Amino acid sequence: MARSLLLSCRGGFENDCAAEMQQSASQLQVAGFARTKPNQGYVVFECFNENDADYLHRQIDFRSLVFARQWQVITCFLELDESDRISPIIESLETLPDVCCVAQDWPDTNDGKQMSGFCRKFSRPLEKKLCERMQCQARAVLQLFWLDGRHVYVGYRLVDNSSTYPMGILRLRQSSEAPSRSTLKLDEAFAVLLNDDEREQYVQNAQHAVDLGACPGGWTYQLVRRNMYVAAVDNGPMAENLMQSGLVKHYREDGFKYVPERNNISWLVCDMVEKPSRVTRLMLKWLTEGWCRYAMFNLKLPMKKRYAEIAQDLQFLRQGLEQTGQQFELRAKHLYHDREEVTVFACLHR
Numbered sequence: 074m075a076r077s078l079l080l081s082c083r084g085g086f087e088n089d090c091a092a093e094m095q096q097s098a099s100q101l102q103v104a105g106f107a108r109t110k111p112n113q114g115y116v117v118f119e120c121f122n123e124n125d126a127d128y129l130h131r132q133i134d135f136r137s138l139v140f141a142r143q144w145q146v147i148t149c150f151l152e153l154d155e156s157d158r159i160s161p162i163i164e165s166l167e168t169l170p171d172v173c174c175v176a177q178d179w180p181d182t183n184d185g186k187q188m189s190g191f192c193r194k195f196s197r198p199l200e201k202k203l204c205e206r207m208q209c210q211a212r213a214v215l216q217l218f219w220l221d222g223r224h225v226y227v228g229y230r231l232v233d234n235s236s237t238y239p240m241g242i243l244r245l246r247q248s249s250e251a252p253s254r255s256t257l258k259l260d261e262a263f264a265v266l267l268n269d270d271e272r273e274q275y276v277q278n279a280q281h282a283v284d285l286g287a288c289p290g291g292w293t294y295q296l297v298r299r300n301m302y303v304a305a306v307d308n309g310p311m312a313e314n315l316m317q318s319g320l321v322k323h324y325r326e327d328g329f330k331y332v333p334e335r336n337n338i339s340w341l342v343c344d345m346v347e348k349p350s351r352v353t354r355l356m357l358k359w360l361t362e363g364w365c366r367y368a369m370f371n372l373k374l375p376m377k378k379r380y381a382e383i384a385q386d387l388q389f390l391r392q393g394l395e396q397t398g399q400q401f402e403l404r405a406k407h408l409y410h411d412r413e414e415v416t417v418f419a420c421l422h423r
């Protein structure tokens with residue numbers, strides 16, 4: 074009897090996450106409304122009808138949601154007594170489908186961070202009590218979302234339609250050879266926006282790549298690390314260690330005017346700070362002209378209504394790719410290492 078969904082997001086992006094969920098629900102003709110507060114790092118979406126939360130959780134492809142890092146159906150909200158937190162949780166599980174394991178998350182905020190130690194300690198006794206209920210073939214996870222040590226949302230999420238990472242966050246370490254922290258955005262994008270088969274097929278040694286807005290070279294570093302030849306386009310200075318790799322050629326040119334010299338570019342990546350609509354048009358041009366096979370790029374979103382902007386840009390791109398009559402992929406995610414920006418992957422299957 075689940076009426077609500079919980080979606081976690083980066084603090085400050087609650088309105089965008091809520092607007093996206095509202096739009097996704099109304100496309101499925103499900104009525105509901107979002108409850109959230111600024112910077113709380115999550116949104117609760119309340120449906121008007123019983124079971125609609127489960128329906129939305131099954132019908133909406135999690136990968137289509139840009140701003141949600143993780144989501145779950147809420148079956149109940151518990152206020153717990155510190156003397157016995159486990160019993161009420163166990164008692165509340167009757168309405169749950171079969172689950173294969175338990176996951177504990179909390180809001181990714183300064184207050185929320187304090188929950189990490191608590192959850193680590195709590196998981197052992199909880200799992201001990203729950204082990205009889207776990208069924209390893211089950212396709213759902215028991216998901217707890219702690220607000221503090223006494224308040225928790227209990228519910229579930231489907232393994233095949235949610236993030237596989239704890240808290241929906243892929244944590245990566247920056248290599249000392251990478252010249253900027255931005256490098257983690259592209260590393261995360263390859264991991265999150267492509268599945269294992271796609272990574273194997275699309276990302277290969279000795280491919281040619283173009284990096285627009287490349288300096289100082291954090292994204293180029295990720296391409297070089299994957300043994301690609303890179304045309305790095307930017308007026309700024311490139312990190313010397315990358316230039317010494319022998320794989321990078323630096324073009325001091327305007328990324329909007331640069332035309333590739335070769336016709337076998339696999340990857341176009343772009344991190345230029347520019348209006349998202351302008352970058353979108355440029356990416357569409359590269360893909361439809363056949364100048365590259367795959368594009369991974371950032372759309373910077375300094376405006377207030379970020380969901381409205383990204384929805385419009387993605388729609389423009391989708392329509393442009395549809396007009397080619399070819400099959401294509403288009404995915405966008407507000408990644409953990411993204412700040413006021415969203416990362417997009419697009420390709421045309423020729």
Ligand SMILES: C[S@@+](CC[C@H](N)C(=O)[O-])C[C@H]1O[C@@H](n2cnc3c(N)ncnc32)[C@H](O)[C@@H]1O
Nearest residue numbers: 253255286288289290291292307327328344345
């Ligand atoms: C966010 S930084 C890129 C950081 C880079 N991806 C990294 O990981 O080190 C944006 C870069 O875009 C460049 N840029 C902005 N507009 C450009 C344009 N029209 N053509 C080429 N580069 C541009 C800037 O010079 C700047 O170096």
